[in-house]
Structure formats: C-alpha cells, structure tokens
Amino acid sequence: MATTVDARGFSCPQPVLMTLQAIKATQPGELVVLVDTDTSKENVMRAAQSQGYVVKDVSQEGEGYRIHIQRG
Incomplete structure (x- = not known):
C-alpha cells in the first residue's frame, strides 16, 4: 500500500x-x-526524481493533483 502525503x-x-x-x-x-x-505539482515531481523516484502517474483530483511516484 502506498504512503499518502496530503500537501493540499x-x-x-x-x-x-x-x-x-x-x-x-x-x-x-x-x-x-x-x-x-x-507549481507544487512540478516542484514535487522534480524533487522526487532527484531522489531516484519515477513519476508513474499524475491525475487531476478536484481542485488539485494526485501524483504517484515510485522508487526507480
């Protein structure tokens, strides 16, 4: 099960x-x-990639985004 970070x-x-x-x-x-x-979406994706994670999926959810990242 994935850990969820709610940064909204x-x-x-x-x-x-x-x-x-x-x-x-x-x-x-x-x-x-x-x-x-x-801005948060782009910055989170960039930070995750710098730590060796891969962005698996980004989906719009209501007023924001759900970003799925996984260790590469």
Missing part, C-alpha cells in the same frame, strides 16, 4: 519538504502526493 493547502516549499520527509521515512516503494497548485 500548503505553499511551496512545504509540499516538497513534506514529500522529501516521507521519502526518507519510508522504505523504497510507492508514494502518493496530493497537491493543489501547478
């Missing part, structure tokens, strides 16, 4: 920091990150 309502850099904290706290696997701005 936070402005950058908080969603990136929350994602990086979850990456460090969990075993390599799948994470789902919820964000509500385009």
Whole structure:
C-alpha cells in the first residue's frame, strides 16, 4: 500500500519538504502526493526524481493533483 502525503493547502516549499520527509521515512516503494497548485505539482515531481523516484502517474483530483511516484 502506498504512503499518502496530503500537501493540499500548503505553499511551496512545504509540499516538497513534506514529500522529501516521507521519502526518507519510508522504505523504497510507492508514494502518493496530493497537491493543489501547478507549481507544487512540478516542484514535487522534480524533487522526487532527484531522489531516484519515477513519476508513474499524475491525475487531476478536484481542485488539485494526485501524483504517484515510485522508487526507480
């Protein structure tokens, strides 16, 4: 089961920091990150890729986005 990081309502850099904290706290696997701005979406994807994760899927969810990332 994927770990979910709910970063909706936070402005950058908080969603990136929350994602990086979850990456460090969990075993390599799948994470789902919820964000509500385009900027947060792009920054979270870039940060995850810098940590060796692959963006598996990005889907619009309500007013924001659901980003599925997985260890590459």
